[in-house]
Amino acid sequence: MALSSSLVSLGIIVGIYAILALGLNIKFGYTGLLDIGHVAFYLTGAYVTALLVLPPPSTQQFATYILGWNWPWLPAIAVGTLAAGLLGMLVALPAIRLREDYLAIAVLGISVILKRIVQSEGWLANGPGSLRGFSQPFRTHFPLPGDTLAAAALLGFVVLVLWTVATYLLAQVGTERGTDVAADGGKAEGPQAPSDARSDGGVTRDRTISGTPGIGGWVVDGLLALTTLGVGYAAARRSRTRTSDSEQRLLLGAGALFGLAAGAVAWQAFEWWTAFGVNLDFVFGLVVFAAVTAGFYGANRRYAPLAGAVTATAAFGAAFLVGDSPMVAFVFLAAASLFTWVFGAVAVVRRYSDLSGRDFGVALGLAVAFVACFVPLIVLGGGSGDAMSSIGLFVTMGLLAAFLYGVYYLGSNWDRFGSGVEFVRIVGVGAIWLFVIRYFVMANIVPFQRNGASAVVRNSVQNLLWLLKFQGGTAAFDYSRFLLVLTLASLAMLYYLSEITVESPFGRVLKSIREDEDVATSLGKNTFAYKVQSMMLGSALAGFAGGLTAIYFQSLVHTMFAPRVTFIAFLALIIGGTANNKGMILGATIYWAFQKATADIAAFFPTAARSSVQALRLAFIGALLIVILYYRPEGLWGEKRTVAEVAEE
Numbered sequence: 001m002a003l004s005s006s007l008v009s010l011g012i013i014v015g016i017y018a019i020l021a022l023g024l025n026i027k028f029g030y031t032g033l034l035d036i037g038h039v040a041f042y043l044t045g046a047y048v049t050a051l052l053v054l055p056p057p058s059t060q061q062f063a064t065y066i067l068g069w070n071w072p073w074l075p076a077i078a079v080g081t082l083a084a085g086l087l088g089m090l091v092a093l094p095a096i097r098l099r100e101d102y103l104a105i106a107v108l109g110i111s112v113i114l115k116r117i118v119q120s121e122g123w124l125a126n127g128p129g130s131l132r133g134f135s136q137p138f139r140t141h142f143p144l145p146g147d148t149l150a151a152a153a154l155l156g157f158v159v160l161v162l163w164t165v166a167t168y169l170l171a172q173v174g175t176e177r178g179t180d181v182a183a184d185g186g187k188a189e190g191p192q193a194p195s196d197a198r199s200d201g202g203v204t205r206d207r208t209i210s211g212t213p214g215i216g217g218w219v220v221d222g223l224l225a226l227t228t229l230g231v232g233y234a235a236a237r238r239s240r241t242r243t244s245d246s247e248q249r250l251l252l253g254a255g256a257l258f259g260l261a262a263g264a265v266a267w268q269a270f271e272w273w274t275a276f277g278v279n280l281d282f283v284f285g286l287v288v289f290a291a292v293t294a295g296f297y298g299a300n301r302r303y304a305p306l307a308g309a310v311t312a313t314a315a316f317g318a319a320f321l322v323g324d325s326p327m328v329a330f331v332f333l334a335a336a337s338l339f340t341w342v343f344g345a346v347a348v349v350r351r352y353s354d355l356s357g358r359d360f361g362v363a364l365g366l367a368v369a370f371v372a373c374f375v376p377l378i379v380l381g382g383g384s385g386d387a388m389s390s391i392g393l394f395v396t397m398g399l400l401a402a403f404l405y406g407v408y409y410l411g412s413n414w415d416r417f418g419s420g421v422e423f424v425r426i427v428g429v430g431a432i433w434l435f436v437i438r439y440f441v442m443a444n445i446v447p448f449q450r451n452g453a454s455a456v457v458r459n460s461v462q463n464l465l466w467l468l469k470f471q472g473g474t475a476a477f478d479y480s481r482f483l484l485v486l487t488l489a490s491l492a493m494l495y496y497l498s499e500i501t502v503e504s505p506f507g508r509v510l511k512s513i514r515e516d517e518d519v520a521t522s523l524g525k526n527t528f529a530y531k532v533q534s535m536m537l538g539s540a541l542a543g544f545a546g547g548l549t550a551i552y553f554q555s556l557v558h559t560m561f562a563p564r565v566t567f568i569a570f571l572a573l574i575i576g577g578t579a580n581n582k583g584m585i586l587g588a589t590i591y592w593a594f595q596k597a598t599a600d601i602a603a604f605f606p607t608a609a610r611s612s613v614q615a616l617r618l619a620f621i622g623a624l625l626i627v628i629l630y631y632r633p634e635g636l637w638g639e640k641r642t643v644a645e646v647a648e649e
Helices: 005-030 039-051 073-095 100-120 149-172 214-227 231-239 245-269 281-298 303-322 327-352 356-373 375-380 388-412 422-453 453-464 480-501 505-517 515-522 529-551 564-578 583-602 606-630 643-649
Strands: 469-471 474-478
Touching: 005 480, 005 505, 005 564, 005 583, 039 073, 039 100, 039 529, 073 100, 100 388, 149 231, 149 303, 149 327, 149 480, 214 231, 214 327, 231 303, 231 515, 245 281, 245 303, 245 643, 303 327, 327 453, 327 474, 356 388, 356 422, 375 388, 388 422, 422 453, 422 583, 480 505, 480 529, 480 583, 505 515, 505 529, 515 529, 564 583, 564 606, 583 606
Parallel strands: none
Antiparallel strands: 469 474
């Protein structure tokens, strides 16, 4: 079985927890509010959303709950988000003046009380039983492409999101080098600082968009162009140049036209609802029109959404004309799948361009050595329970202990053996190598044993084209992948809004409150009001994450909202770095990738030992947290400095 479906589910949960960590970062990272009851707002958003979309309780057997208004998902998530933000305000009003430790205890107590209320009050949300029975949005239109107008519109939305994000990322290759603020007017530092920074981002007739010199650069550019069907590549090159006034008017007009088309399609394609005698199809169409137009005009790289609009229009037209032909999905989504691998490889090479070939070799050696530790367990039998299996387990445990000691010894003496780069970066490259080995090598062992080389080719193609699900010889875009696109689109939107917020004067006041509240007060700032607003914003983001959780799991139970959820979000925050929104995404990715990796490792062990191996994950996570706090208390990426902060130095 291809690992792509596992990768998709991992991406969904990473996106949800990244949004949850973004909310916590606004509270703690920027304002200094120690909210260890963050899960309360996550619970509120999830349950309010679910109770609104559920049908009336009279239609459900063995379930009691309030509301049950059968709302569509879009307004339900909006109300759940607002409810979580309102709860954050109500919690903040009496508790925000408390000292940090008392504030933490107060909000933790509120989260436990709220969880107990949901658990014990059966009339509220089915008590200790699960709250289920609500359908997922647009589920009936999948797999894509379909033979209806709604299916064509959904495919166009998916392509719009994928191509907009891909082109935006491509437009930034080579423009953000050195520090995080290098592309925003700050002075780039370090070995990657460009010697001839240009106002056009460095894209000239003699330079490649990937930044790779010579023939190799043109080859990489050709791959990037091929995997974006040429549209994204051309838009990325154009995005890196200055935009004239006439071009800005053209882009605004294109955004308005596409937004109008998107609103009309949404109006005609989807069956929505009628409330208070008012048909809300038209209202939804206006919302889509406004959102898409704002996306065109507000994006940092103006041509990125234009590339998404052009490609989405082509995908919508193709799906509308030829119906459910799998070739439509294959053309537009297979190319996007390949783009992620090409762009990922380019990003890794550029990120670690200061590493030598020897450093990459050491990292590969670490990954291979780690995999080799499990060879005795696999060869001698992992689950038979006989003497040979016990020997394999004993040898594997010994090799793992030796591997950990070797990593510790190499890291302690890296100044003697290394090439001047930090050892943690070598470990990071080793983790990337480990993913490549697991995804493209180890995943093909069983297919090769069963059906030979043809199965290896087929499995590798399915893993490469991860946005498509292959079944019965055909390729389609299934619902789980749509949820991934929906989650990542929501994460991108909320990340963009969070960046705008923290880079504004409002965000600078929050940081000043965190550093010294008395100074902010002396400058005339109402610190109490700012803290309440910070609590509301962070809680609203948690509520939005809760709504996405309700969609994903399609069932809610009170045990999902234990205090550990808050500590997972805190762990993501500490790993990535406080006051750094990109760090929240990195921290969530590292945590859940570690969870997935340890689950895969446990599968190699005998059945009786798997539960013990999975239980050790908590110990390893604790050790990881201690190591990060000791060696890099600022997190892997550290706090993001603004242009103003760099200019003051």
